[in-house]
Amino acid sequence: MHRFQVASDVMRDGLGVELIDSDGNxxxxxxxxxxxxxxxxxxxxxxxxxxxxxxxxxxxxxxLGNFEDGSQLPVPILIDG
Known part of the structure; x- marks a missing residue:
């Protein structure tokens, strides 16, 4: 079973979403x-x-929301065909 968690990282100055396995890795x-x-x-x-x-x-x-300065996350790039 997998789970997801949101984690703050002060050292890297940001926020992440992690995919974690059943062993906690x-x-x-x-x-x-x-x-x-x-x-x-x-x-x-x-x-x-x-x-x-x-x-x-x-x-x-x-x-993840917006960046700390209020800027929005990058828009996804969609490729036709």
């Missing part, structure tokens, strides 16, 4: 860095089921 993270207004994905394992990555992205978009 962080498998992946989407991190909102308020120092440089970036949104980054980190994977800490070689293989992740795509539906879990999709869910992580959706949860991050819903829960």
């Amino acid at each position: 962080v498998l992946a993270e989407i991190f909102r860095c308020d120092a440089d207004n970036t949104l980054k994905f980190f994977s800490f394992t070689e293989e992740l089921p795509f539906p879990l990555v999709e869910k992580l992205v959706l949860i991050a978009r819903k829960n």
Whole structure:
């Protein structure tokens, strides 16, 4: 069973949503860095089921909010076809 949690990181100046396995290991993270207004994905394992990555992205978009200075998160890039 996997779970998701929102975690603040003072050292990296931001907020992240983590994907955690049943043993408590962080498998992946989407991190909102308020120092440089970036949104980054980190994977800490070689293989992740795509539906879990999709869910992580959706949860991050819903829960991370705006950057600390009020700027909005980057708009998703949609590719036709």
